Each structure stands twice: as structure tokens, then as C-alpha cells.
Amino acid sequence: MHQLLLVLLGLLTCICTRHAVAAEVTAVVRAARILDVEKGAILTGHEVRVAGERIVAVAPATSGSPRRGVTILDLGDATLLPGLIDVHTHLIDDAMEYSPAAPLTRSGAQMAYRAIPNALATLRAGFTTVRDLGTYRALVDVALRDAIDRGWVAGPRMQPAGAYVTMTGGAGALTGLAPDVTLPLELRFGVADGPDQVRQRVRALARGGVGVIKVLSSGAILTPGSVPGAREFTDEELGAAVDEAARAGLKVACHAHGAEGAKAAIRAGVASIEHGSLLDDEGLRMMKAKGIFLAPNVYEGEADAAASPGHTPEMLASGEGLGGALREVTRKAHRLGVPLAFGTDAAVIPHGTNAKQFAEYVACGLTPLEAIRTATTNAARLLGWEDRVGRLTPGAFADMIAVGGNPLEDVKRLEKPLFVMKGGGVIVGPSGVAR
Numbered sequence: 001m002h003q004l005l006l007v008l009l010g011l012l013t014c015i016c017t018r019h020a021v022a023a024e025v026t027a028v029v030r031a032a033r034i035l036d037v038e039k040g041a042i043l044t045g046h047e048v049r050v051a052g053e054r055i056v057a058v059a060p061a062t063s064g065s066p067r068r069g070v071t072i073l074d075l076g077d078a079t080l081l082p083g084l085i086d087v088h089t090h091l092i093d094d095a096m097e098y099s100p101a102a103p104l105t106r107s108g109a110q111m112a113y114r115a116i117p118n119a120l121a122t123l124r125a126g127f128t129t130v131r132d133l134g135t136y137r138a139l140v141d142v143a144l145r146d147a148i149d150r151g152w153v154a155g156p157r158m159q160p161a162g163a164y165v166t167m168t169g170g171a172g173a174l175t176g177l178a179p180d181v182t183l184p185l186e187l188r189f190g191v192a193d194g195p196d197q198v199r200q201r202v203r204a205l206a207r208g209g210v211g212v213i214k215v216l217s218s219g220a221i222l223t224p225g226s227v228p229g230a231r232e233f234t235d236e237e238l239g240a241a242v243d244e245a246a247r248a249g250l251k252v253a254c255h256a257h258g259a260e261g262a263k264a265a266i267r268a269g270v271a272s273i274e275h276g277s278l279l280d281d282e283g284l285r286m287m288k289a290k291g292i293f294l295a296p297n298v299y300e301g302e303a304d305a306a307a308s309p310g311h312t313p314e315m316l317a318s319g320e321g322l323g324g325a326l327r328e329v330t331r332k333a334h335r336l337g338v339p340l341a342f343g344t345d346a347a348v349i350p351h352g353t354n355a356k357q358f359a360e361y362v363a364c365g366l367t368p369l370e371a372i373r374t375a376t377t378n379a380a381r382l383l384g385w386e387d388r389v390g391r392l393t394p395g396a397f398a399d400m401i402a403v404g405g406n407p408l409e410d411v412k413r414l415e416k417p418l419f420v421m422k423g424g425g426v427i428v429g430p431s432g433v434a435r
């Protein structure tokens with residue numbers, strides 16, 4: 001009898017809890033099609049139910065009118081899919097205004113305010129989450145993330161790197177200065193030589209509140225004096241970065257064009273290779289075996305980066321040929337089954353044009369569904385945020401976009417979202433009818 005009572009009590013609690021969840025629904029989003037990116041299936045006649053900032057259900061659309069107070073967003077002939085994720089942005093920078101000396105001419109406040117329209121443009125383009133991989137003035141990106149999370153400014157969810165962990169004169173350093181110029185700490189925050197200094201810088205960044213560590217193991221196109229194919233950092237330095245980051249619960253993203261720099265980072269156990277333009281077959285096979293992501297910014301080559309007045313002839317020459325090489329690497333990586341994540345390096349392309357890269361991925365052999373996965377399920381996995389973004393599933397943030405037509409038939413549809421919702425709030429599109 002006692003046991004029976006307990007069971008009954010348990011059942012009642014169960015029913016009440018369910019009822020409580022159902023009662024909390026604040027918005028219902030309906031569209032002709034919902035794309036389940038994991039299964040690759042289009043659902044029709046379904047709706048997404050939202051409670052506050054989270055999704056509580058994706059279920060067959062209810063025919064009856066819901067209770068009062070629930071906002072109904074009926075998007076009609078559109079396809080609803082998870083909010084997009086760009087795993088490689090620089091919201092603090094603006095490449096169109098970029099020059100090597102630019103970070104020296106701006107205060108932290110100027111850089112922070114400049115980032116506000118960048119963040120908004122990215123969000124309005126349907127990118128509700130970004131991994132922001134570095135800023136020349138340390139931790140401005142962390143401040144932006146906090147401002148967004150507190151609702152002071154509108155922008156995507158951010159996983160910021162805080163600074164560039166790079167060797168003296170390396171790809172992430174401010175170079176091209178006379179030897180007697182000493183930069184203030186904010187402008188050389190991640191510069192480190194030797195494993196001990198690398199550990200110290202990673203610790204300082206972790207204490208500064210970053211969400212990811214960015215290291216550079218090869219030269220870069222836009223850094224004066226650096227050679228994209230050349231190796232930077234030793235095995236010991238890269239190992240120290242990965243080890244120290246792991247202690248702080250952080251993953252490491254590694255910028256690498258050259259094959260040797262990339263393979264050293266792969267051996268050290270980074271989570272992703274950014275760019276990877278000159279990766280060889282051995283490197284790609286190692287990445288597949290270890291489940292390391294490649295984030296190829298193939299759209300960058302198409303964008304008119306040369307239009308930036310700050311790009312010197314030396315920079316353009318050092319980048320020559322890398323675009324074509326990266327496309328070939330992307331094709332190969334896809335054929336081999338290397339996990340791919342959607343990274344544009346936005347700032348080098350105008351903020352808000354991120355989605356133009358989907359068509360470039362398709363041109364490299366990905367199906368539209370695979371291309372969409374790079375910016376949803378795959379990207380979420382790389383960020384370690386698969387519990388909260390990248391899928392329309394109960395418990396995840398109510399981050400979603402809708403596009404006209406079917407993006408599986410034409411991936412360019414993603415370039416113009418008709419509707420963007422982040423955390424249950426409408427950013428683009430109809431704000432719905434409240435009942």
C-alpha cells in the first residue's frame with residue numbers, strides 16, 4: 001500500500017512537471033518546412049515551441065488556438081533551421097579599415113564601439129553564435145561578449161579568444177615597428193616565447209574570461225614580415241598551450257597555413273586548424289584520425305580583400321596562390337571525411353556577408369546539407385556547445401532562422417534570412433501576434 005502510494009505520488013509529480021513546462025510556452029514558431037540538420041530531413045506540419053529563451057518542443061502543429069499570452073509567429077512558405085555558427089570571426093576588427101598600424105591608433109573604447117555594428121550585422125545575417133578568434137587589443141572581445149550576454153548591445157553568442165598567443169614577431173603579433181618601440185601590454189598580451197611564457201599567457205587569458213585559446217603555428221598573410229608557409233612555435237610551446245588551456249577547460253584553435261606548422265599543432269592536440277591552406281595528405285589523415293576540425297575560409301579568396309586600402313602589395317603577394325590551394329585542401333578534406341566547421345575569418349570579409357561561404361563550400365564538393373552542418377551541428381561540436389546551439393531540440397537556446405524556399409535545393413537562400421531569432425527574441429522578421 002505504502003509503495004503504491006509512492007508510485008501514485010511519483011506519477012502525479014511527473015504529470016505536474018510536464019504540465020508546468022507546457023504552461024510556460026511563450027512563443028510558437030511555424031513554417032512550411034523545418035530542417036532537421038542532424039537527420040537531413042524536412043519536417044512539414046510542425047512547429048517549434050519556445051519557453052523564454054529555450055526550445056521546449058518541436059512537434060506537430062497544434063490546430064487549436066493556443067492559450068492567451070503565447071506569441072504566434074507564422075512564417076508561411078519558409079524553411080526554419082537552427083541559428084548559424086561562424087567558428088572564425090574577428091568582430092572587433094574591420095578589414096576594410098585595416099592596416100598594420102591601425103591597432104596603434106585606436107583606444108580600447110574606440111575599438112569596442114566599432115565592434116557594435118559588426119556584431120549586429122553578423123546577428124542579422126543569421127549567425128546567432130560565433131567563435132571570435134582574436135583581437136589586437138586584448139580582451140575587448142570578452143567585454144563585447146559580456147555586453148551582449150547582459151543585453152546591453154545586440155550580437156551573437158560569443159566564444160572569444162581574448163588575444164593571439166603567438167611568438168615574438170609571429171603571425172599574431174603587431175610587427176613592422178622600429179626595434180626600440182615597446183608596445184603596451186594590451187597590444188602584446190598573447191606574445192610568448194618558450195613553454196613557460198606560453199603557459200603564463202594562456203593562464204592570463206583564462207583568468208581574463210576567454211572562451212577559447214587561439215594560437216598561431218605558421219605565418220600569416222596580413223602580418224608584415226611573416227611568411228604564411230613558415231613554421232612558428234616549437235612542439236614544446238604548442239604542447240604547453242594545449243595542456244594549459246585544457247586545465248582551464250578551454251579548447252585551442254590554431255591558425256596554420258603551412259603543412260609543418262599545422263601538423264605540429266595537430267600532434268599537440270588542438271581542436272581545430274584555421275585556414276590550413278597548405279595542408280598535405282598526411283596532415284589531413286592525422287586530422288581525420290584525431291577528429292580535429294578544419295575551418296577553411298574559402299570565401300575569403302573570392303571577397304575583394306584587395307579593395308582594402310590598408311593591404312600593401314607585400315601582403316597581397318604573400319597571399320597569392322593560397323586561395324586556390326585552400327580550395328583544393330577543402331575538397332580533399334571533404335573526400336577524406338575530415339570534420340569541417342564553417343569559419344569565414346570575417347573582418348577580412350565584410351561582417352554580415354558570412355553566409356556567402358555556403359555556396360563556396362558546395363563548389364568544393366559538399367552537399368548543401370553538409371555545408372549547413374558545418375555551420376550548425378559540426379560547429380556546435382567544435383565549440384563544445386552541442387547542448388545549447390546548432391540544433392532545434394528541447395533544451396537548446398531558441399536560436400533559429402528562416403529562409404524563403406528550400407536551402408537544400410539552393411544554399412544561397414541562406415544569404416538572406418527572412419527571420420532571425422536569438423534566445424527567443426526576434427531580431428529580423430515579423431515579431432508575431434500575441435494572443
Ligand SMILES: [Zn+2]
Nearest residue numbers: 088090133345
Ligand atoms: Zn583570423
